[in-house]
Amino acid sequence: MIIDCHGHYTTAPGALQSFRDAQLSALKGAAAALIDDPRISDDEIRDSLEKAQLKLQRERGTDLTIFSPRASAMGHHLGGEATSVRWTRLCNNLIHRVCGLYPRNFVGVCQLPQSPGVAAARSAAELERCIRELGFIGCNLNPDPSGGYWNSPPLTDRHWYPLYEKMVELDVPAMVHVSASCNPNFHATGAHYLNADTTAFMQFLTSDLFKDFPTLRFIIPHGGGAVPFHWGRFRGLAQDLKRPPLEELLLKNVYFDTCVYHLPGIELLCKVIPLDNILFGSEMVGAVRGVDPRSGHYYDDTKRYVDALPLGDAERERLYWLNARRVYPRLDARLAAVGLLKSA
Amino acid sequence: MIIDCHGHYTTAPGALQSFRDAQLSALKGAAAALIDDPRISDDEIRDSLEKAQLKLQRERGTDLTIFSPRASAMGHHLGGEATSVRWTRLCNNLIHRVCGLYPRNFVGVCQLPQSPGVAAARSAAELERCIRELGFIGCNLNPDPSGGYWNSPPLTDRHWYPLYEKMVELDVPAMVHVSASCNPNFHATGAHYLNADTTAFMQFLTSDLFKDFPTLRFIIPHGGGAVPFHWGRFRGLAQDLKRPPLEELLLKNVYFDTCVYHLPGIELLCKVIPLDNILFGSEMVGAVRGVDPRSGHYYDDTKRYVDALPLGDAERERLYWLNARRVYPRLDARLAAVGLLKSA
Numbered sequence: 039m040i041i042d043c044h045g046h047y048t049t050a051p052g053a054l055q056s057f058r059d060a061q062l063s064a065l066k067g068a069a070a071a072l073i074d075d076p077r078i079s080d081d082e083i084r085d086s087l088e089k090a091q092l093k094l095q096r097e098r099g100t101d102l103t104i105f106s107p108r109a110s111a112m113g114h115h116l117g118g119e120a121t122s123v124r125w126t127r128l129c130n131n132l133i134h135r136v137c138g139l140y141p142r143n144f145v146g147v148c149q150l151p152q153s154p155g156v157a158a159a160r161s162a163a164e165l166e167r168c169i170r171e172l173g174f175i176g177c178n179l180n181p182d183p184s185g186g187y188w189n190s191p192p193l194t195d196r197h198w199y200p201l202y203e204k205m206v207e208l209d210v211p212a213m214v215h216v217s218a219s220c221n222p223n224f225h226a227t228g229a230h231y232l233n234a235d236t237t238a239f240m241q242f243l244t245s246d247l248f249k250d251f252p253t254l255r256f257i258i259p260h261g262g263g264a265v266p267f268h269w270g271r272f273r274g275l276a277q278d279l280k281r282p283p284l285e286e287l288l289l290k291n292v293y294f295d296t297c298v299y300h301l302p303g304i305e306l307l308c309k310v311i312p313l314d315n316i317l318f319g320s321e322m323v324g325a326v327r328g329v330d331p332r333s334g335h336y337y338d339d340t341k342r343y344v345d346a347l348p349l350g351d352a353e354r355e356r357l358y359w360l361n362a363r364r365v366y367p368r369l370d371a372r373l374a375a376v377g378l379l380k381s382a
Numbered sequence: 383m384i385i386d387c388h389g390h391y392t393t394a395p396g397a398l399q400s401f402r403d404a405q406l407s408a409l410k411g412a413a414a415a416l417i418d419d420p421r422i423s424d425d426e427i428r429d430s431l432e433k434a435q436l437k438l439q440r441e442r443g444t445d446l447t448i449f450s451p452r453a454s455a456m457g458h459h460l461g462g463e464a465t466s467v468r469w470t471r472l473c474n475n476l477i478h479r480v481c482g483l484y485p486r487n488f489v490g491v492c493q494l495p496q497s498p499g500v501a502a503a504r505s506a507a508e509l510e511r512c513i514r515e516l517g518f519i520g521c522n523l524n525p526d527p528s529g530g531y532w533n534s535p536p537l538t539d540r541h542w543y544p545l546y547e548k549m550v551e552l553d554v555p556a557m558v559h560v561s562a563s564c565n566p567n568f569h570a571t572g573a574h575y576l577n578a579d580t581t582a583f584m585q586f587l588t589s590d591l592f593k594d595f596p597t598l599r600f601i602i603p604h605g606g607g608a609v610p611f612h613w614g615r616f617r618g619l620a621q622d623l624k625r626p627p628l629e630e631l632l633l634k635n636v637y638f639d640t641c642v643y644h645l646p647g648i649e650l651l652c653k654v655i656p657l658d659n660i661l662f663g664s665e666m667v668g669a670v671r672g673v674d675p676r677s678g679h680y681y682d683d684t685k686r687y688v689d690a691l692p693l694g695d696a697e698r699e700r701l702y703w704l705n706a707r708r709v710y711p712r713l714d715a716r717l718a719a720v721g722l723l724k725s726a
Binding site for chain 1: 571670672
């Protein structure tokens with residue numbers, strides 16, 4: 039089985055964006071609360087997926103996608119807490135409907151109702167609702183709700199601890215994932231995303247967060263940003279800072295996906311990062327949508343790069359799905375419920 | 383010959399830092415203008431280099447370092463323009479003395495007197511002084527004088543054009559290099575530096591800067607941040623954005639150094655980036671000072687990694703010094719002046 043740990047609902051029916059546009063316009067005028075929820079039929083949901091994510095799953099030979107709302111649309115910097123809470127619930131509920139319609143293809147991960155200056159504790163209720171009521175298995179955590187001005191506390195600050203306590207209680211991981219950038223310095227998918235990945239890793243490296251939360255787990259997407267390319271730098275920085283070796287310091291808690299869109303990058307990732315810390319992912323349909331004229335294949339068809347690696351069968355199984363089951367323990371029950379795994 | 387394009391005077395005599403401490407204290411009290419310039423003897427300069435950069439040059443077998451003031455100490459966010467102007471001139475003058483004492487080992491690159499909110503044009507005079515009067519061959523340009531809050535215009539904004547005009551007139555390149563971070567989210571050398579590299583590259587990718595300045599040249603240090611690891615992503619983003627291929631769009635203007643502190647990283651860099659766009663660099667004595675227990679050698683001894691690559695002699699020559707002569711055209715005159723190159 040091949041589990042793609044990183045997919046967003048980037049193709050949601052237009053009514054969702056129409057609602058969002060109306061909600062954000064209303065911030066400046068009439069009350070946003072008066073705007074109706076978007077009406078989206080099951081057929082519209084099916085249509086939005088059949089020609090995109092489901093088609094690509096079939097073509098590429100992947101099975102299940104761990105699926106969350108569109109990251110760039112989370113827009114935690116837009117409006118205040120009430121705006122974010124309503125938008126987040128709508129987006130998560132839509133993911134729940136997707137997973138209900140295609141339970142063998144998608145399992146849910148939620149967006150959180152973060153908002154600049156608002157306590158992280160206030161995201162815990164939505165996390166609990168999504169896990170306990172909607173059957174989700176994890177969340178996306180935005181380390182920069184400002185959208186590119188980085189004025190929240192680092193992920194290792196006690197600000198975030200109430201949310202981490204809930205994550206630990208529910209035994210779910212978070213993918214560290216920023217949203218759109220409103221800072222003209224940062225292109226979202228070309229700079230802000232990768233910078234956030236690198237930033238989060240270095241925050242973890244310099245703190246004792248995982249002493250306080252030994253079972254807390256994070257996935258750093260986009261192959262870990264700049265981290266594997268500079269693995270020697272990070273090993274050396276840890277050493278200079280008198281920190282323990284990286285394996286001991288954070289590799290029981292921090293994982294990387296394979297969203298790196300060329301073979302040399304995937305080769306490097308799998309050479310320097312222990313295989314148990316790598317989860318297969320593609321982020322399709324996402325940041326890069328074209329076909330590479332050099333290969334004739336989609337840039338984001340990361341399965342082709344992984345298949346090209348000289349891995350043994352057992353190693354490939356870990357990377358393709360066994361690691362995901364370890365990092366997302368609630369996955370097994372979802373797989374068992376739809377017959378993809380024998381129940382224990 | 384081996385030219386290291388990336389060295390900072392991180393070991394400057396203590397009187398320099400004492401001056402800086404006094405200058406920054408005076409911001410809050412008595413006039414900084416009353417503080418005397420630091421007194422540093424030639425012997426102190428020799429002593430600061432003989433046991434550090436010069437010793438490492440000899441041990442590693444590199445010849446000449448393109449040398450600039452300590453990047454993390456530029457501190458453009460501290461004080462205002464007057465603070466920055468005085469500090470910058472002092473630091474640059476000290477580099478000039480280093481190059482005078484060891485003309486076969488060091489050639490100068492200047493810091494600029496940047497300050498948040500101050501026109502980039504106001505850095506042009508110090509650039510011109512350093513190039514014409516001190517014999518320097520380039521500058522370091524900080525894309526984020528705020529120190530981690532990223533509130534200046536992108537490098538592709540017309541804000542920077544007056545400085546670029548001076549760079550073109552003088553035919554000197556800039557290394558894109560941030561300074562210390564005062565944002566608790568960003569560790570300086572573990573996140574801020576690498577993020578700035580990635581950010582600058584994506585700014586160049588999305589703009590027509592090099593149509594306006596066809597001969598403007600930038601070195602993106604630290605191996606280009608996350609860029610080579612994600613080369614497929616950047617190629618794909620350019621394609622999705624209907625930009626020209628990267629070779630055509632920016633590889634006549636943008637270069638990467640080899641400050642990547644492990645062999646797999648250097649292998650990737652030289653596999654995906656055209657060799658003509660790579661300049662040898664180590665940033666010693668810099669971000670990572672330890673010895674890798676796995677190899678028994680310094681992490682930042684990047685020559686060992688380059689030597690391990692299966693390059694032909696001609697390729698190695700380009701990477702080790704011929705590319706640097708192309709990117710820093712004023713280098714030839716310096717080399718000729720000390721007999722390292724026959725004059726034309």
